[in-house]
Amino acid sequence: MQHKKEEYFNRISEYIESYWHRYGVSPTTRAIADGTDLSNSTVSRYLQYMRDKGMIDYRGHRCLRTRRQIADAAGRTSVPLLGAVACGVPKLAEENIEEYVDLPVSLFGRGSFYLLRADGESMIGAGIGPGDLVLVRAQDTAEPGQIVVALMDTEATLKRYYPEPEKKRIRLHPENDSMEDIYVSDCEIQGVAVKVIKDLH
Known part of the structure; x- marks a missing residue:
């Protein structure tokens, strides 16, 4: 169509x-x-x-x-899986959804969620590695220290969120000692990460 x-x-x-x-x-x-x-x-x-x-x-x-x-009816919630976070987060439109993943409500709860596939190693200190699925609660606000999906212009990133209003900036902190903080004057929060689904090796 x-x-x-x-x-x-x-x-x-x-x-x-x-x-x-x-x-x-x-x-x-x-x-x-x-x-x-x-x-x-x-x-x-x-x-x-x-x-x-x-x-x-x-x-x-x-x-x-x-x-x-x-x-x-089955005690499960159906969550859309979008693309890799390093490639930008598309809008929650049907044509941008790779597939739907059914998750048990008893473990993940109910709410407006989506899944992203992590890309890169910027958040390995938080237990998020390449290929992991990150469950994100869709919301446009966050508390300091939460891991957020932040949209800067057209690029999205998964980082810890630290607003610094006295300096009129926002610090986006990677959980990787080899990487530097990112400072932006503004960003759009597209959700807060709440759980990680990963394979064990």
């Missing part, structure tokens, strides 16, 4: 979930169209695309569920 709109995916998914919560069944295509202010043909095209891409599960009449609903 060309020129697909992320807003439409979100609008349709959210309506399906709210309808299920209210009525205990999934909505019809017409109900989705009415509830999202989209045309019936647009909803039909998007539902077909979402089914083909595994974004929703369709098992017959009035049995339509989003990935989040399926994961929640």
Whole structure:
């Protein structure tokens, strides 16, 4: 589907979930169209695309569920895996998501999360090595000392966050004694790292 709109995916998914919560069944295509202010043909095209891409599960009449609903029912949460952090963090849009990873809620909790693949050795002192998956809670603020995904212009980096307002700058600290701190006048926080998933050697 060309020129697909992320807003439409979100609008349709959210309506399906709210309808299920209210009525205990999934909505019809017409109900989705009415509830999202989209045309019936647009909803039909998007539902077909979402089914083909595994974004929703369709098992017959009035049995339509989003990935989040399926994961929640199984006590799991579905988290998008984006690219390597050293290559920049793309927006949380469907076309930038490599895959979804189901994580047990009992271990990782619930919230708005995404996964990044660590690249480089700047955070090895914090136990984050190349190839590790870093679970990031999506948020735009952080406390001093937290490990954040910081966007500087178009480059994203994973570092400890130390604001220095008296010097009108932010210090981004690598957990590697061979590397220097990074100083920026401003950066955009895209999330706070909360867990690391790694292979044992």
